[in-house]
Amino acid sequence: MFTEQPPDSERSPQARRLAQTREAILQNARQMIVMQGIEGFSIRALADSIDYTPGALYKYFSSKEALVDAVRADCFEELNNYIAQQVLTAVTTSDMLLLGGLAYIEYARQHPQEYHLMFNMEPSQATSGEQRAIAMRTLLQIVQLGIAQGQIVVQGAYDAAAIAYHCWAIVHGMASLQTTVLLDERHDLPEVNRLILQKVIEGFTP
Amino acid sequence: MFTEQPPDSERSPQARRLAQTREAILQNARQMIVMQGIEGFSIRALADSIDYTPGALYKYFSSKEALVDAVRADCFEELNNYIAQQVLTAVTTSDMLLLGGLAYIEYARQHPQEYHLMFNMEPSQATSGEQRAIAMRTLLQIVQLGIAQGQIVVQGAYDAAAIAYHCWAIVHGMASLQTTVLLDERHDLPEVNRLILQKVIEGFTP
DNA sequence: ACAATCAGTGAACAATGTTTACTGAGCAAC
DNA sequence: GTTGCTCAGTAAACATTGTTCACTGATTGT
Numbered sequence: 324m325f326t327e328q329p330p331d332s333e334r335s336p337q338a339r340r341l342a343q344t345r346e347a348i349l350q351n352a353r354q355m356i357v358m359q360g361i362e363g364f365s366i367r368a369l370a371d372s373i374d375y376t377p378g379a380l381y382k383y384f385s386s387k388e389a390l391v392d393a394v395r396a397d398c399f400e401e402l403n404n405y406i407a408q409q410v411l412t413a414v415t416t417s418d419m420l421l422l423g424g425l426a427y428i429e430y431a432r433q434h435p436q437e438y439h440l441m442f443n444m445e446p447s448q449a450t451s452g453e454q455r456a457i458a459m460r461t462l463l464q465i466v467q468l469g470i471a472q473g474q475i476v477v478q479g480a481y482d483a484a485a486i487a488y489h490c491w492a493i494v495h496g497m498a499s500l501q502t503t504v505l506l507d508e509r510h511d512l513p514e515v516n517r518l519i520l521q522k523v524i525e526g527f528t529p
Numbered sequence: 530m531f532t533e534q535p536p537d538s539e540r541s542p543q544a545r546r547l548a549q550t551r552e553a554i555l556q557n558a559r560q561m562i563v564m565q566g567i568e569g570f571s572i573r574a575l576a577d578s579i580d581y582t583p584g585a586l587y588k589y590f591s592s593k594e595a596l597v598d599a600v601r602a603d604c605f606e607e608l609n610n611y612i613a614q615q616v617l618t619a620v621t622t623s624d625m626l627l628l629g630g631l632a633y634i635e636y637a638r639q640h641p642q643e644y645h646l647m648f649n650m651e652p653s654q655a656t657s658g659e660q661r662a663i664a665m666r667t668l669l670q671i672v673q674l675g676i677a678q679g680q681i682v683v684q685g686a687y688d689a690a691a692i693a694y695h696c697w698a699i700v701h702g703m704a705s706l707q708t709t710v711l712l713d714e715r716h717d718l719p720e721v722n723r724l725i726l727q728k729v730i731e732g733f734t735p
Numbered sequence: 736a737c738a739a740t741c742a743g744t745g746a747a748c749a750a751t752g753t754t755t756a757c758t759g760a761g762c763a764a765c
Numbered sequence: 766g767t768t769g770c771t772c773a774g775t776a777a778a779c780a781t782t783g784t785t786c787a788c789t790g791a792t793t794g795t
Binding site for chain 1: 566567568645648649650651658661662665686687690691694695697698699700701702703705706709710715720721724725728729732
């Protein structure tokens with residue numbers, strides 16, 4: 324699950340070099356994906372941009388998919404950090420959901436290619452499914468906290484899981500539409516997003 | 530925009546044969562995409578399955594992308610018909626939105642690969658953007674109709690456009706999560722979907 | 736100094752999308 | 766019925782992809 328590694332200072336110089344070029348490969352890969360999209364991303368072009376031979380990359384990643392997975396994992400970490408950072412500034416659970424959701428949308432707006440990489444790929448791949456499950460669990464915990472504190476009220480089948488699902492769906496939907504359909508149709512999209520998310524949250528707060 | 534063609538009976542035999550093989554190509558292409566996903570779809574495999582040479586397909590479609598676009602257009606038409614069929618059974622605008630939304634979700638559930646093809650591809654392509662715009666306009670018209678009839682109430686910035694956007698976002702979000710994340714985690718997803726969509730609709734009905 | 740490890744090379748391989756010169760069956764015109 | 770032409774389909778090539786593998790030479794531990 325986790326690739327446990329000794330801290331940088333405890334590694335031999337060559338191991339550090341290795342890790343460094345691995346990082347450089349990942350960084351350039353991400354940059355290329357951001358610039359020209361995942362669809363046109365090529366191992367050979369990446370090798371060129373790093374001044375390596377295509378085959379050399381296979382000393383670091385077992386396949387193109389493994390490389391892309393690594394980039395994706397980086398993006399997920401970045402997104403999770405960005406959301407967590409916003410959520411931590413909130414005091415009420417409603418604000419956690421609001422700020423977290425808006426952070427999600429804002430990240431998608433600022434990083435459309437990364438968002439595409441994380442959420443719009445072929446159904447059924449192992450790696451990112453796990454990370455999304457983690458995000459879902461965190462979201463669920465916030466909702467359950469809100470319920471425990473009486474800030475969120477459940478009504479029948481509209482329980483904690485349904486509320487969490489509702490929140491994720493609306494946020495994901497707005498983020499997705501934003502990056503695909505309404506690229507820049509209306510200028511006040513952020514305010515509308517906030518308004519809608521607030522309306523959703525009002526639906527389960529007294 | 531539209532490729533105007535004479536009805537089948539008015540065409541010469543060879544033209545009919547042409548159109549028929551074109552249709553056969555499209556049909557097989559879609560079947561292959563459904564079975565093995567867009568990512569693994571290959572012109573050569575398609576040619577094999579139809580007992581043609583790869584080059585022959587270029588007499589019918591100028592490129593692989595053009596072929597895929599044609600399949601996508603077929604899917605959009607199918608989806609639009611499916612939704613329209615459901616919407617027509619509704620009397621109130623609320624029910625139009627509810628049934629239309631559920632139809633959208635149900636289509637995504639039954640045709641995950643087609644849905645992926647229509648909505649999860651690289652941002653910015655001409656063809657499907659247009660069709661999505663049409664869908665958005667239809668949705669907007671329903672909302673405006675509801676407002677005119679007093680079945681839907683607007684409050685401030687939560688106007689017709691915002692409501693339509695809200696509906697689309699929640700429906701798209703649920704459909705998308707359904708095909709990627711929650712593949713079959715909970716069995717009562719359809720009921721939860723209906724519940725959530727009803728809650729959203731309640732948010733702008735008196 | 737020596738041997739060994741191993742990061743990186745270069746060439747090859749298979750599979751992809753696409754182009755192009757060609758061929759031969761079917762159709763219109765005489 | 767013969768002729769000639771159009772054009773659907775072919776075969777082979779090309780460029781570009783991901784991936785493999787025998788090799789090599791600098792780095793490294795002994």
